[in-house]
Amino acid sequence: MHCHRWIALALSLAVVAGGLGACxxxxxxxxxxxxxxxxxxxxxxxxxxxxxxxxxxxITAEKHVANPTASFGVRDTxxxxxxxxxxxxxxxxxxxxxxxxxxxxxxxxxxxxxxxPAATEFHITKKTPWPAGKYKVDILVxxxxxxxxxFEVKK
Numbered sequence: 001m002h003c004h005r006w007i008a009l010a011l012s013l014a015v016v017a018g019g020l021g022a023c024x025x026x027x028x029x030x031x032x033x034x035x036x037x038x039x040x041x042x043x044x045x046x047x048x049x050x051x052x053x054x055x056x057x058x059i060t061a062e063k064h065v066a067n068p069t070a071s072f073g074v075r076d077t078x079x080x081x082x083x084x085x086x087x088x089x090x091x092x093x094x095x096x097x098x099x100x101x102x103x104x105x106x107x108x109x110x111x112x113x114x115x116x117p118a119a120t121e122f123h124i125t126k127k128t129p130w131p132a133g134k135y136k137v138d139i140l141v142x143x144x145x146x147x148x149x150x151f152e153v154k155k
Contacts, residue, residue, distance in 0.1 A: 074129035
């Protein structure tokens with residue numbers, strides 16, 4: 001009988017020990033964090049705008065004017081770089097080059113789809129010397145004026 005008591009006592013202790021483990025208090029839920037709060041919506045991209053029009057005698061790999069100037073020689077290639085910011089699914093940029101009182105030299109068009117700062121390059125060249133005088137390049141975006149840059153060709 002003495003053996004049965006020890007077995008009964010061991011079983012009772014096992015039941016009590018198991019019950020004590022089950023009575024443990026559950027840990028509190030983790031505190032609310034930024035990861036569980038809804039994220040604020042992303043701000044809309046900045047509106048598309050022309051920020052700068054550069055003219056010069058050279059262009060970089062990034063399509064910026066390398067040597068800005070407003071004075072050119074009669075045999076120079078003349079570059080214009082249109083710097084923009086903002087995003088747009090499609091923008092049509094026109095460079096309208098004129099001489100003197102508005103005589104059209106050339107008109108060039110480029111379509112872009114910017115997603116941030118961008119540079120668009122235009123240039124004009126002539127096999128014969130440029131006539132000396134005042135010139136300008138008008139930049140239009142989707143048909144509306146975005147700015148003008150004046151320059152001069154000197155002999």
